Amino acid sequence: MCLGNFVYLLGSVKEGAGRTYVGWTNDLEKRLNAHNSGTGAKSTRGRQWVILHTEEFKNRADAMSREWYLKRDRKFRKQLLEDFMKRET
Secondary structure, X not given: OOOOEEEEEEEEEEOOEEEEEEEEEOOHHHHHHHHHHOOOOHHXXXXXXXXXEEEEEOOHHHXXXXXXXXXXXXXXXXXXXXXXXXXXX
């Protein structure tokens, strides 16, 4: 069953520097393509992104609430990014 509202955490490594980005969408593939083509959020331009983590919700409000929380959970984001960077090297 597709609930249709996702929170996602993206990771990217460029010139040895890692970054994360948290957002929400109702179409993960379309949103990732937008970020990677430079038409997503301004802060994601110029990098290639991969999905590190997703969560699915029944409604938009729940997804946006979780997005707000994940944007502030630096420890979680840092751990996912470190794990991703280890796999990439």
